[in-house]
Amino acid sequence: MLPTYANRLKEARTKANLTQVQVKQHTGINNKTLSGYENGVSEPDYDTLKVLCDLYDVSTDWVLGNTNNPNSSLTDAERDAVNKLDLNDDSFLNLNLSIDGRELTEAEKQKVLAMARLLLQQDR
Template sequence: MSYGKRLARLRRTRDLSQEEFARRVGINRSTYARYETGKTQPDFDTLDKIAAFYDVSVDYLLGRSIKPEHSLIDPDEDFEGFFGFDLDSLSEKEKEELKDQLKKEVEFFLWQKRNK
């Protein structure tokens, strides 16, 4: 997921408009809109402010981590309906094994993509 899509998802999770988010973080709305569309990138200080506002890591915003850390997105809740599969028949141990395997697969995929 691109940084722009992550920004938009986090903003919508908080039910904020671009205007409201930009005001709270202290940046111009049109500048922020360009971040979400990927037309421009925030400087380090702005990226740090955005990460602090959402309580996520800068690595998560940049797509270098799939863990948002302290985000409003609950990975366990999202996992239960992962890709529309009903996982109720799995034990907790099996769910954890599946999570670990998926994490490894995603990390490998991202590593391959970065090293092309």
């Protein structure tokens, strides 16, 4: 079974009415490389994924399977909050965060902060 990203990259490209050769012309991504992504042979790095999603006008969250809405995007307020977020201090804990309409407790926010720090540390 192919990974979600492979199926969705191919679906997005075909819905955009683009061939792999046309994608190469727009992005410079080799069509052989693109074929590898669409067949689950290789995974695009984040920058490449972003370029493809921008071209196809879909979200990275949709390609990665985090949402079923291909065009979901952050609101201006959400984008502003993300850009201001500093995980190096505890200001994150002062945010009003909710999941499914329920506000997170202080302990839950601390767990989210710890997980975010761990994930970002592994990315370096």
